[in-house]
Amino acid sequence: MRTDISATDGVRHFSELLNNIRYRGAHYTIIRGGKPVAALVPLGAGALLPRMGDLESIFQTLPHIDSYDTKFVDDVLEAIKGQPHLPTDTTWD
Numbered sequence: 292m293r294t295d296i297s298a299t300d301g302v303r304h305f306s307e308l309l310n311n312i313r314y315r316g317a318h319y320t321i322i323r324g325g326k327p328v329a330a331l332v333p334l335g336a337g338a339l340l341p342r343m344g345d346l347e348s349i350f351q352t353l354p355h356i357d358s359y360d361t362k363f364v365d366d367v368l369e370a371i372k373g374q375p376h377l378p379t380d381t382t383w384d
Contacts, residue, residue, distance in 0.1 A: 293318040293330070293345070301331075320348070327352060 296319050301308060311317035312333050321329040327348070341349060356363060 293320045293348070295320050295322050295327070297321075298323040298328070 294317065296304075296308070298321055301319070301321050308317070308319055308331060312319070312331055316333050318333075319331040320327045321331065
């Protein structure tokens with residue numbers, strides 16, 4: 292599990308954080324301005340990849356689309372319409 296830490300506290304306790312990461316396998320999420328901006332994790336296979344346990348925090352960082360914000364959806368639909376059509380017959384048969 293990751294522990295949230297402010298950027299200020301991260302600077303003040305950087306050496307301690309590195310020791311916790313190296314010897315205890317600790318994971319830290321650096322928070323700046325109320326938002327996650329970086330992660331301090333041990334190096335190793337898969338250490339930098341998100342895990343299923345991180346899914347909730349990942350979803351919380353995504354922008355929310357509500358009924359008042361339909362311009363994004365309209366832009367996506369318009370972009371889809373502008374895509375070229377794929378040929379129906381192929382020479383790969």
